Amino acid sequence: MNIKSQKDFFSGLFYTVAGAAFAYGATNYTVGTGARMGPGYFPLLLGVLLALIGAFVMFKALTVETQDGDKIGAWAWKPLVFIIAGNVLFGILLGGLPSFGVPAMGLIVAIFGTTLVVSLAGDTFKLKEVLILAAVLSAGSYGAFVLLLKLQFPVWPTFITG
Amino acid sequence: MELFDNLALGFGVAFTFQNLIYAFIGCLLGTLIGVLPGVGPVATIAMLLPATYALPPVAALIMLAGIYYGAQYGGSTTAILVNLPGEASSVVTMIDGYQMARKGRAGPALAAAGLGSFFAGCVGTLILAAFAGPLTEVAFKFGPAEYFSLMILGLIGAVVLASGSLIKAVGMIVLGLLMGLIGTDVNSGVARFSFDIPELTDGVGFITIAMGVFGYGEIISNLSKPEEDREVFTAKVTGLMPNAEDFKNMIPAVLRGTALGSALGILPGGGALLAAFAAYTIEKKTKLRPGEVPFGQGNIRGVASPESANNSASQTSFIPLLTLGIPPNAVMALMVGAMTIHNIQPGPQVMTSNPELFWGLIASMWIGNAMLIILNLPLIGIWIKLLTVPYRWLFPAIVLFCAIGVYSTNNNTWDIWMVAMFGVIGYTFIKLGMEPAPLLLGFILGPMMEENLRRAMLLSRGDWSVFVTRPLSAGLLAAALLLLVIVALPSIKSKREEAFVEE
Numbered sequence: 001m002n003i004k005s006q007k008d009f010f011s012g013l014f015y016t017v018a019g020a021a022f023a024y025g026a027t028n029y030t031v032g033t034g035a036r037m038g039p040g041y042f043p044l045l046l047g048v049l050l051a052l053i054g055a056f057v058m059f060k061a062l063t064v065e066t067q068d069g070d071k072i073g074a075w076a077w078k079p080l081v082f083i084i085a086g087n088v089l090f091g092i093l094l095g096g097l098p099s100f101g102v103p104a105m106g107l108i109v110a111i112f113g114t115t116l117v118v119s120l121a122g123d124t125f126k127l128k129e130v131l132i133l134a135a136v137l138s139a140g141s142y143g144a145f146v147l148l149l150k151l152q153f154p155v156w157p158t159f160i161t162g
Numbered sequence: 163m164e165l166f167d168n169l170a171l172g173f174g175v176a177f178t179f180q181n182l183i184y185a186f187i188g189c190l191l192g193t194l195i196g197v198l199p200g201v202g203p204v205a206t207i208a209m210l211l212p213a214t215y216a217l218p219p220v221a222a223l224i225m226l227a228g229i230y231y232g233a234q235y236g237g238s239t240t241a242i243l244v245n246l247p248g249e250a251s252s253v254v255t256m257i258d259g260y261q262m263a264r265k266g267r268a269g270p271a272l273a274a275a276g277l278g279s280f281f282a283g284c285v286g287t288l289i290l291a292a293f294a295g296p297l298t299e300v301a302f303k304f305g306p307a308e309y310f311s312l313m314i315l316g317l318i319g320a321v322v323l324a325s326g327s328l329i330k331a332v333g334m335i336v337l338g339l340l341m342g343l344i345g346t347d348v349n350s351g352v353a354r355f356s357f358d359i360p361e362l363t364d365g366v367g368f369i370t371i372a373m374g375v376f377g378y379g380e381i382i383s384n385l386s387k388p389e390e391d392r393e394v395f396t397a398k399v400t401g402l403m404p405n406a407e408d409f410k411n412m413i414p415a416v417l418r419g420t421a422l423g424s425a426l427g428i429l430p431g432g433g434a435l436l437a438a439f440a441a442y443t444i445e446k447k448t449k450l451r452p453g454e455v456p457f458g459q460g461n462i463r464g465v466a467s468p469e470s471a472n473n474s475a476s477q478t479s480f481i482p483l484l485t486l487g488i489p490p491n492a493v494m495a496l497m498v499g500a501m502t503i504h505n506i507q508p509g510p511q512v513m514t515s516n517p518e519l520f521w522g523l524i525a526s527m528w529i530g531n532a533m534l535i536i537l538n539l540p541l542i543g544i545w546i547k548l549l550t551v552p553y554r555w556l557f558p559a560i561v562l563f564c565a566i567g568v569y570s571t572n573n574n575t576w577d578i579w580m581v582a583m584f585g586v587i588g589y590t591f592i593k594l595g596m597e598p599a600p601l602l603l604g605f606i607l608g609p610m611m612e613e614n615l616r617r618a619m620l621l622s623r624g625d626w627s628v629f630v631t632r633p634l635s636a637g638l639l640a641a642a643l644l645l646l647v648i649v650a651l652p653s654i655k656s657k658r659e660e661a662f663v664e665e
Contacts, residue, residue, distance in 0.1 A: 083378055090566075095575035
C-alpha cells in the first residue's frame with residue numbers, strides 16, 4: 001500500500017490512537033444514559049468521534065493523490081532535544097528533585113543552566129556571549145519577577161540560605 | 163443617552179493615572195512582542211498572565227487587552243518589513259506589505275496599516291459599546307441548549323480559521339475538547355484521565371498547553387530552518403506618509419475592511435484572522451484602477467484593508483466574551499482565564515455586577531488604540547532596530563521566560579514537566595501540519611460544552627431533538643452547518659488556500 005500523504009496519514013493515526021485511548025479510558029467511568037450522563041459519557045462520545053475522524057484522515061491520505069507525497073521531512077532533533085532539556089533542567093535546578101535527593105539550586109543557577117543548554121540548540125554557540133546573556137537575563141529576571149512582581153521563587157540554593 | 167453615561171463611566175475608570183500606565187505598558191509590551199517573529203499574542207498573554215495576579219482586576223484586564231491589540235499592530239510591522247508574520251492575522255498583510263517594503267515604500271505601507279487600524283479600532287470600540295447592552299439581553303434568553311449550539315458554531319468558526327485541511331482541524335478541536343475533560347468531573351467528583359497523579363486532578367493547565375505548543379513548538383521549528391530564512395530585511399525606511407494617490411486607494415479599502423471586520427468579529431469563532439483573510443479576498447476581487455499596482459506586487463489596498471479588518475475584529479470579538487462568556491478565539495480564551503483568576507465569572511452578569519470593569523475595559527480599548535498610533539508611527543525606526551537582535555540571543559530568553567511563567571502560575575515544578583511534554587507534542591503538530599489554534603479553543607470549551615450538554619439533556623429527559631426544536635438553538639446550528647458547507651465548497655476552498663499561499 002502506498003501512502004499518498006505522509007503528513008496526513010500520521011496525523012490520522014495520531015487522532016485514532018488518541019481517540020481510542022480516551023474512549024477506552026472513558027469506559028472505566030460510569031457512562032450513564034442521555035438524560036443522566038455519567039462522567040464517562042461525553043469523553044466516550046468524543047473519543048469515538050476522534051477515532052473515526054482519524055480513520056477518515058488516514059483513508060484520505062492513502063487514496064487522494066498529492067503533488068509531492070506531503071513528506072514529513074527530517075526532524076530537527078538538535079533544537080528539540082536541547083530546548084526541552086533546557087526546560088526540564090530549569091525545573092530540576094529551580095525546585096530540586098526531593099525524591100532523588102537533588103537539592104534546589106534556586107532561580108539564578110537555574111537561569112544560567114537553562115540559558116547554556118538552550119543556546120546549544122542554535123547554529124552557533126559562543127560561550128562568552130551565552131554567559132553574558134545569562135547574566136543579563138538573571139539580573140533582569142531578579143529585578144522584574146522577584147523585586148517588582150514579588151513572585152515566590154527560591155532565588156539561591158537551599159544549602160546556602162538554609 | 164445611556165450609552166454616553168456608560169462611556170463616561172468607562173473613561174472615568176480608564177483615565178486614572180494607574181490604568182493609563184497599565185494600558186501603556188500593555189500596548190508597549192504587545193507591540194514589542196508582536197514585532198518579534200514567532201511570538202504571538204497568545205504566548206505573550208500566557209507569559210504575562212502570572213504577572214497580573216498582583217494587580218487589581220480592572221488594571222490586569224486593561225493591560226492584557228493592551229497586549230492583545232498591541233501585538234496585532236506589532237505583527238503587521240514584521241509582516242511588512244521582514245516578510246515574517248509576527249502573528250497569524252498578519253499573514254495576508256505580508257503578501258503586499260513586504261512587496262511594498264522591497265520597493266522602498268515600507269513607510270507608506272506601515273502608515274497605511276497604522277492609520278487603517280486606528281480608524282478600524284475606533285469604529286470597533288463604538289460598536290462594542292453600542293451593542294454590548296442589547297446583546298446581553300439576548301444572552302439572558304440563552305438556555306443550556308442554546309449555549310451548546312453556540313459553542314458548536316464557535317468551534318466550526320475556528321475550523322474556518324485554520325489554514326489547512328478542514329477535517330484535520332475538526333480533529334484538533336475534538337482532541338482539545340477531550341484534553342479539556344482531564345481532571346475532576348464537577349458533577350460526580352470522579353477524577354478523569356488523571357492516572358492517580360494529584361496534579362492532574364485539577365486538569366491540564368491552559369498556560370502549559372499554550373506555551374508548550376505555541377512557544378516551544380514554534381521555536382524548535384524556527385531553529386530547524388536554515389539561518390538565511392530567518393534573515394531580517396532592514397533596508398532604510400524612507401518617506402513615512404502615503405501620498406495623495408495612496409490615500410485615494412486606501413480610504414475605500416479601509417472602510418470595507420472595517421465593516422467586514424466588525425461583523426466577523428462579533429460571530430463566535432470569527433475573529434481577526436478570518437476577518438483579515440476575507441477582507442483581502444474582497445479587495446482582490448474589486449477592479450484595479452488604471453495605473454494601480456496589481457495585488458501581490460505591493461498594492462497599498464492589500465495592506466490597508468486586512469489590517470483594518472483584523473483590528474476592528476479584535477475589538478468586536480470582545481462582544482461574545484463579555485456578553486456570553488464564550489471565548490471566540492485563543493486570546494479571548496486566555497482573557498477568560500485572566501478573569502477567573504480575579505474571581506470574575508465572564509458572561510452577561512459582568513456588565514451589571516462589575517460595570518466599572520466592563521466599561522473601563524471598553525474605554526481603555528479606545529485609549530489603547532490612540533496610544534498605539536502614537537507609539538507606532540514615530541517609533542518604526544526603533545522597531546526595525548529590535549529586529550537586529552540576533553535570534554541566538556532571543557530564543558534562550560523566550561524559553562527561559564516560558565519556563566519561569568509556567569512555574570509561577572502554581573509555584574510547582576510539575577507544570578514545567580508538562581510544558582516540556584507539550585513542547586514535543588507542539589513540534590509534532592507542526593511537522594504533521596496540524597493547526598494548534600483549534601485545539602486550544604476546544605480545550606477551553608470542553609468542560610463548558612459538557613456541562614451545557616448535560617443540563618440540556620437533563621431538562622429534555624434524554625431527548626436529543628431539543629437542540630433543533632428550540633428556535634434559537636436551531637438557528638445557531640443551522641448557521642454552523644451553513645458555515646461548514648460554505649467552507650467545504652470547492653470554489654471557496656481553493657480561494658481559502660490561495661490566500662494563505664505566499665505569492
